[in-house]
Ligand SMILES: *[C@@H]1O[C@H](CO)[C@@H](O)[C@H](O)[C@H]1NC(C)=O
Ligand SMILES: *[C@@H]1O[C@H](CO)[C@@H](O)[C@H](O)[C@H]1NC(C)=O
Ligand SMILES: *[C@@H]1O[C@H](CO)[C@@H](O)[C@H](O)[C@H]1NC(C)=O
Ligand SMILES: *[C@@H]1O[C@H](CO)[C@@H](O)[C@H](O)[C@H]1NC(C)=O
């Protein structure tokens with residue numbers, strides 16, 4: 377949209393337009409551009425989108441394929457990282473981590489200190505920028521690196537600057553400076569991060585734990601008390617993965633209690649016993665974007681409610697998980713095929729209970745997303761070849777999903793707008 381307008385000689389687009397529905401032309405404050413150009417541009421855009429959706433309608437489970445493009449074109453995506461031939465490692469009993477940015481509006485120091493404390497190594501955390509020279513590592517939350525952020529004015533070769541991110545690229549808005557050659561390590565949910573920081577993990581049980589698990593779980597009937605079929609709680613409606621389209625397809629065949637801003641039922645409180653209740657056999661755990669390894673707490677929290685998660689993972693988003701621990705809608709050819717399968721599990725308790733047999737061999741880690749900072753403390757105590765991330769934005773864009781863009785935001789709003797009109 378912005379390109380079309382710029383080509384027509386427009387100046388700046390008022391930001392209120394971005395956060396508005398595409399249909400609300402009345403809030404379109406573009407004084408330097410004659411209104412008829414706006415309407416023409418808008419018409420061209422509508423024509424394009426309507427054309428696309430006429431072609432792709434009826435095939436909504438695969439609609440997003442058109443917009444997915446693999447950004448990583450080189451066989452080796454490490455190209456964006458310079459590796460030095462030495463470690464610069466300094467062996468210290470206690471490593472000090474300086475949190476250079478905040479985490480959104482809040483602090484993250486206490487959580488991180490708590491989880492680092494679980495490590496067998498020793499690490500301390502500080503927010504005091506006066507300790508820059510004695511810090512062994514600096515943490516930067518990627519989404520908080522706004523243009524006005526101060527770049528630290530001191531750096532030792534052994535001091536590790538770490539870029540932390542927990543959001544998917546379509547939701548990572550542009551914040552300002554590119555921070556080229558600034559960071560040494562990445563710490564994200566992606567498995568190709570320097571320090572892997574997923575929202576959760578399946579951890580294989582030790583032989584002793586297996587014996588305990590067998591005593592605890594063998595023979596449990598997980599259908600007991602489950603009087604309802606499927607629950608969904610979704611509050612972010614115009615998302616990149618078009619969850620609403622999948623939901624509408626599924627709802628044609630399966631009874632779903634749909635809570636949240638996007639559904640027609642409301643949870644009176646966030647931690648509401650109704651929408652968190654254990655009476656459901658299946659829980660929709662659709663992610664808002666189909667990005668590499670992007671699996672969030674929605675998925676991991678399903679397990680604490682003894683329910684089977686239904687996911688919307690695509691391609692390299694699929695994480696390694698024990699067999700029969702979840703159901704992926706993209707493993708089925710149609711919503712009807714999936715609903716037949718859910719009904720089959722619903723009718724046959726043996727088949728349903730098989731979705732809990734992984735508990736004899738694995739446990740779930742990560743009910744709190746900060747748990748992986750334990751890994752960071754260990755990483756800081758382990759010699760590793762020194763390295764620099766050339767372009768962190770490029771590193772993030774090396775993904776199978778769209779990155780954040782104004783057109784992407786408009787596209788999401790626009791698709792939702794069409795959807796609400798029944799397209
Ligand atoms: C670089 O690494 C190679 C292979 O490990 C080693 O043989 C070589 O001596 C190293 N060079 C320097 C300058 O450290
Ligand atoms: C660091 O020093 C301690 C004590 O000397 C030693 O036990 C440990 O192995 C060293 N660690 C590394 C990674 O060299
Ligand atoms: C870390 O552990 C030590 C000893 O177990 C305890 O004294 C300290 O309060 C803990 N710190 C945090 C931040 O949890
Ligand atoms: C919510 O929507 C579903 C599916 O369209 C419908 O069956 C159900 O009756 C609705 N519930 C309420 C409370 O409106």
Ligand SMILES: *[C@@H]1O[C@H](CO)[C@@H](O)[C@H](O)[C@H]1NC(C)=O
Pocket residue numbers: 724725726727
């Ligand atoms: C449930 O499925 C199992 C495994 O396929 C089968 O052996 C069993 O007969 C089924 N039970 C019923 C009641 O259909």
Ligand SMILES: *[C@@H]1O[C@H](CO)[C@@H](O)[C@H](O)[C@H]1NC(C)=O
Pocket residue numbers: 460463464532533534535536537557558559560761762763764
């Ligand atoms: C971190 O990156 C800087 C800048 O390129 C580099 O000088 C330094 O050696 C790197 N350090 C580590 C520990 O990787």
